[in-house]
Structure formats: structure tokens, C-alpha cells
Amino acid sequence: MAKLSREDVLKLAQLARLDLSDAEVKEYSQELSEILQYVEQLGEVDVSGLKPTNQVTGLENVTREDEIKDYGYKTEDLLKNLPATKDGQIKVKRMLG
């Protein structure tokens, strides 16, 4: 039975890049444990001889020509939602200290 501790929740939050408040950590530890316990019933299903389904309509390897198509988008329009830009590029915070 999955029971997520405070440390487990903090580890998940780190993997998922989420800052959580102390209250959230406490709340999620309880709620996520309950949800995981519910889905654990899947472990009891006999699936011998069956393969996992990744695509429901039977498509495989859908490809297209590697060519440029002009949809008429302007660079300015595509960049207008960016929090910060410089010379038409995405500006981010320092990566290395």
C-alpha cells in the first residue's frame, strides 16, 4: 500500500519542479496516498498474454515530408506571450551559478 510521507511528496515536487507550501505538502501526502491506494486495485487484474496499449486506433509511425510550410505566423506574434525576450530570443535566468 502506497503511503506517501512528507519526504516522498517533497521528492515528487522536486522532480515535477513545483514549490509547495507546508500546508500543501501535508494535504497532498494524505490525498495522493488515497488516490494511489485506489488505483492499486489494477495490480490484481490478470493481464497474462496481453500487451500494453499505446495508441487506440491502430496508427503506427505517422510520418510526413520534412519540409517547411508557411502558416503565415509572424515571429513577433509567436513571441508576444514571452515573459522576457532579447533580440528575438527567449531570455531566461542564469542556469549555472
Add this chain to the structure above:
Amino acid sequence: MSQWLPIADIAAKVQSGDLKASDLVEQSLKTIEAKKDFDSIIVTTADRARERAKLIDKNPKGRLAGVPFIAKDNFLVFGADTTAASNILRGFEAPYQATAIEKLEAEGAICVAKANLDAFAHGGSTENSDFFTTKNPHDTTRVPGGSSGGSAAAVVLDLAPFALGTDTGGSIRQPASFSGCVGYKPTYGLVSRSGVVAMASSTDVIGPLTRTVEDTALVLDVMAGKDGLDSTMIDRQSDYTELKDDLKGKMIGLIKEYMSEGLDADIKKATEGSVEKLKKAGAEIVEISLPSIPMALAVYYVLCPAEVSSNLSRYDGQRYGYTQKDAKDLEASYKGSRGHGFGKEAKRRIMIGTYVLSSGYYDAYYKQAQTVRTKLINEFKDAFKKVDFLAGPVTPTTAFKIGANVNNPLQMYMSDIMTVAVNLAGVPAISLPAGEIKGLPVGLQLIAPQKADRELLALSKRAEELLA
């Protein structure tokens, strides 16, 4: 009675000059204003709608000429922000439009407003909207269903002739049942999802919410078909407005598992009553068992959060949406932007998804869920060897009270229990209005094999006449 004519009639009258697109847009905007207390709408696209109406009135063409509609706010649309009802996307201006919107506009339809939803379509009540909760048109103390709750309420409140929704685990059918309109979930891949905020890509579909099956068929017919921008698409199979099939001799299987435990006694009775009407009109009704259906919700609540955690990784505070400005470095900016930008349910799903996909747990949760999914799909295939269609309730209860499930996420997930199996199998399904229980609407769910959308709509057209 609705103030709107059937969609095809509106378009014909706009084409002939008997109706003006500009008047229809004003009529819709006026109704939106008059019914604003239901909180079904996040924002109108009034300015752009009026401009488009003027252009259409000069040259009234198209199968949807001058027809106003409302899009769920997870569709990229010009003329207003696209937020998916989330704080993290507040202020996001679509740089391009969703294919579905483009196709509707090409036939003369006019988007007038964006409808409320559970943020990122995570939920079954609109209570997970980061903005506000939509009220059920029949009882303002109850939810309209979700996640397309704003769209369903908008149709029932008569704000526009039709609305668009998305259905990942029941998000079109469940609010259609709770609010009292037609809600259609097409075969997976029939309508392009380009330009729609992704939730769980292996089950996400787009569909219409309307007053009648004919309206749904017309809107679907305009939206269906490949656009080269969604690689999961299938070919169109037919003219989806051709609905004259005979009901006589059609085999319909009533799903045994949906009719047993946990089902509200009144809903059971209503469903049996609806099916009995189909039987009297010549359909053959049998009981049919899909033994893995009770596992569908557990499968869904592994796969959906897994896909959500992947799809929502793009909201990193760097490319669009909320960004935490005072972060000391990139890592802190990611965590701060996501931690503060996402609402509770989005974070819950991201963490569940991260857990089930992490090494050490992947096989036990994710792979096992994908394999149980195969078992369920095989049972659907076997069932459709015996019957033409499946039938059952849409939801285990009618619309619940606002606040009843907000502190219990697992209980909230249970409202999807009769809709998720359809998404996992990629088959088409509809929720049809089938009367009321104590003043609240109840839907009948009809399900067809993959790619049999036309046949399902034809059956639904007959069922609609019989259930009216």
C-alpha cells in the same frame, strides 16, 4: 423554447438575407449579459465577433453562415485571452487559432465568447476553475458538471446555438447530462486537436454541445477531417449529417456493470425507461457484460495524470504564462512559476503522474494500466461483435451540490466512473437528454464502435424523438 432556430436553418436564412449575422451576434451577446449570474462565460470576443458579422453580412456564405457559438476556454481563439481557466495562462493571447475554430469560421460561424471549465479541463464540476464556479441552469446551488460545464450551461441557457467542449474522461457527456443538452464525444482522432490546450493526449477529443442531434451532426461534419497538424488523426468515414437509418432490428446492449452497484435508483429506472422506448420502436435490447469496466476509472487515474504531468511540463514560466520574477536562478524560476501558477488539482495530477512514471513504479502503475486498458478494449471489441451499439447511464447521480466534493478529490473522480471507459477505448459516445429526476436533467449514454460516428448519430436522432 429556444430562441435559436436549428443551425442549418439559421445559416440558410443568413445566406438568403432573411437574417443578419450582426443581429444574431447582438442577440447572443445580449443573452450572455442577461444570464451572466450563472457564470458560464469567462470573457466575450465581442469586438472580433461584430467585425466578422459585418464581413459575413456583405458576403453571406457557408454552412454555418452567421451562426454564433461559444468555445470552451481551452481552444485558442483570436479576440480574447486563452486561459484554460487557469491562473498560469492568465493574459495569454493566442498567436494562431485552433483548427476546429478555423474550420467553423471558414463555414461562416462566429465565436462570441469563451466558456468556463475546470482549469486545464481537470475536473467534473467547474469548481476547479481558478476563476469561479459555473451554476447549473436548473438549480444554482448545484454544479453544471465538467470540465465543459461552462459550455453545457451556455447551451442550456440559450446563449448561442452551439458550444464546443473537450472530452478526455467524460468532460462533454457528463456536463451535458447534468445540465440537460446533447453532448457528443467523437471517435478518437476524428477532429484535429491542433490549437487546443492538451490534457491527456491519448484520450483527448473535441466535440459539440447542442440542443439537438441534427445540430451536433452538422457541427461535427464541419470539424471532422485531417489538417496535417495532429498526427493521431483518422480519415473521415462518411457524411455525418446523413441520419436516416432505420431503428428496426438494431441490437443495443445495455451495459450490465453500469446498471448494478452504486447507481442511483432513479437513474437506473430512467435508463431502463429510455431503453424500453427504443425497444418499443423496434430496437432489440440485450444485457451485455464488459467485466473490466469497474477497473476503467483506476486505469484512467493512472494514465491521465501521467499524460498531464508530461503535457503540463511546458508551463515552465519561461515561454508564456505566469512567471515568478524574483527567482534567483532558472531552477527557482521553474519551481516558483509552476508552484504558484498552477491550481491545486493541476499540481495533484502532476505529482500523481510523476509518481506513476518514475523508475521503480512505472511497471506496477503505468504499464499495468496500459495493459488493463488492452483488456478493456478487447471487451469492447467482443461486445461489438454481438451488438451494434451499447447503452447505459452517463453518471451515477444527477448534478451534485456546489461544494459537496471539493474536499475529497477521489470522490470527485467518481463522477467520471461511467464515462472514462469510452475514452480509454477511443470509441464514440453521446449523452442525450432523457428526462428529469426531481427537477434535474438526466442523460442517456449511447456508444458505438470506433469510426461508427454517423451510425451513432443516426441512432441518436431516432432516440431523441422517442425520448422527447
